[in-house]
Amino acid sequence: MKTDRERAAAHAGAPLATRLTWLTALRLLVLTILLVVAAATYLGGFTPGGFSSLVALTTVATAYGVAAVYAVFLRMKRALPSIAHAQLVTDQITWTALVYITGGASSGATSLYGLTCLTGAILLGLRGAAVAAVAGAGAYGLLCGGFMLQVLPVPTDQPFDAYLTQWSAMRYTIFVNLLAIVVVTLLASYLAERLRTTGGRLAQATARAEQAERLAxxxxxxxxxxxxxxxxxxxxxxxxxxxxxxxxxxxxxxxxxxxxxxxxxxxxxxxxxxxxxxRPRAPAMEPMDLVATIHDVVMLAGRSGRGGDVTVRYEGPKVSVVRADPAQLRQVVWNLVRNAVQASSAGAEVVIALSREASDRQVLEVRDHGRGIPSEARERLFDAFFTTRSHGIGIGLAVVKRILDDHQFSVEVESQEGQGTTFRVLLPSHAVHLDMDTSEPLPVSERLPRSRAVL
The missing domain is CATH 1.10.287 (Helix Hairpins)
Structure with a gap:
C-alpha cells in the first residue's frame, strides 16, 4: 500500500517514458529546423557534394536513425534511465557536428549544449544535467583540441579565417563556453528540483483535497x-x-x-x-481539571462491556488544570483509552499517565501492551475510516486528531509490534494553569482505584 508521500512522488511529473517520447520528437524537430537555418545562413544552401552539406545531412539521418532505435526501447519500457543518458550524450555529439560546420569553437551553436543540460535536468534531475554537461564539455573540448592539434581539418567549403585553430586565440572562447555549460547545468538542476518538489506538493495537496471531499x-x-x-x-x-x-x-x-x-x-x-x-464544533475553551476528566473516563471504562478483562490505571498528580473544551478533551481521553483497551488482551493493563516536562508542557500518555501497530499503517492511523482491526470502522482516532488540531495540541505515537503502543498528547505551556497544577504524583494508596473494564 502506497503512502501519501509515495503517491505524491508518483504524480510529481509525467512517467519517464512519456517525457522521453515527447523530448525525442521535440529534439528531432529542433535539429531539423536548426540545420535548415544553418544551411541557409552558413552554407548558402545545401550544395550537392559539399563537405558541410554532407556532414549536415549525415547528422540529420543519423539522429533520425538513433531516434528510431530509442523508440523501440521506449515501446518496451526497459532500461529507461539508460536510454535517457544515451539520448543526452547523442544530443551533445549531434550539436558538436553542428558546431563543427558553423564556425568551430566560436560558433553560436555552442549554446545548444546548455539546451541539452536543461533537458537532462527535466528528465533525471541533477544526475541527468551532470551527464549532459560532461558529455557536452567533453565533445566541445575534443573538437577544439582537434583544431589545435590539426587532427581535425577546417571544412573545405568554409572560410578558414572564420575558425580559431590556435590556443591563444580560442582559450577565452573555450573558457566562456565551458563556464556557460556549468552555469546552465546548475541553474537547470536547481529549477528542475524546485519544480519537481512543488509538483509533488501540489499533487499531494490535490490528493488530500480530493480525499477531504470524499470524506465530507x-x-x-x-x-x-x-x-x-x-x-x-x-x-x-x-x-x-x-x-x-x-x-x-x-x-x-x-x-x-x-x-x-x-x-x-x-x-x-x-x-x-x-x-x-x-459535525465538527469549535472548542469552547475554559479552565478544566484534566485529572477529574481522566477519573471519569477510568470509571466509565470500568463499567463498559467490551469483551476482555482489562485493568485501567491512572498515574500522575492530584490536580492539573488546563485550558480546553471539557467535553471535547474528555472525548479525546475516552477514545484513546477505548482504543487501548480494544488493542489489549484479557488480563492486560492500560495506563493513563500525566506529567509535566521541563518546558512546563503537559504530557498525557495512554499506554497499552497490545499487539502494536504495523509500521506501514502508522502514517494513516488518524485517517477517517482507516482501521487495523477486523471490527470497527476507524473513526475514533480521526475524531481525536480533529479535536487536538482544533485545540492546537499535538499527538505522537510510539509503537512496537508485539509490545504495545503509546499515544502521547502534548499540551503546550500556554494551555496549562501552573498555579493550580500540583506536580507531585499521588502515593500508590491514594491513586484512583483500579477499574476492571470488561471490554
Missing part, C-alpha cells in the same frame, strides 16, 4: 444514517432492559439479552463517533 460526502451520509439508526437503537435497548428485568426469562435468555445490550451499546458509540466526525 461520506460524513454527510454518515450523519444522516446516524440519526436514523440512533432512534431504533434506543428502542431496542429499552425493550431489552425491560425483558431482562422482567423476571420471566431463563438464565440463557438473560445472557442473550446481555449480548444484545452490549452490541447495542457498541453500535450507539459508533453512531456517536460518526456524528462527532461529521
Amino acid at each position: 460526502m461520506l460524513g454527510r451520509l454518515a450523519a444522516g444514517l446516524a440519526h436514523e439508526i440512533r432512534n431504533p437503537l434506543g428502542s431496542i435497548a429499552g425493550s431489552i432492559e425491560l425483558l431482562r428485568t422482567g423476571g420471566t426469562l431463563s438464565a440463557e435468555d438473560r445472557q442473550l439479552c446481555e449480548i444484545i445490550e452490549r452490541e447495542t451499546q457498541r453500535l450507539n458509540e459508533l453512531v456517536g463517533d460518526m456524528l462527532d466526525l461529521s
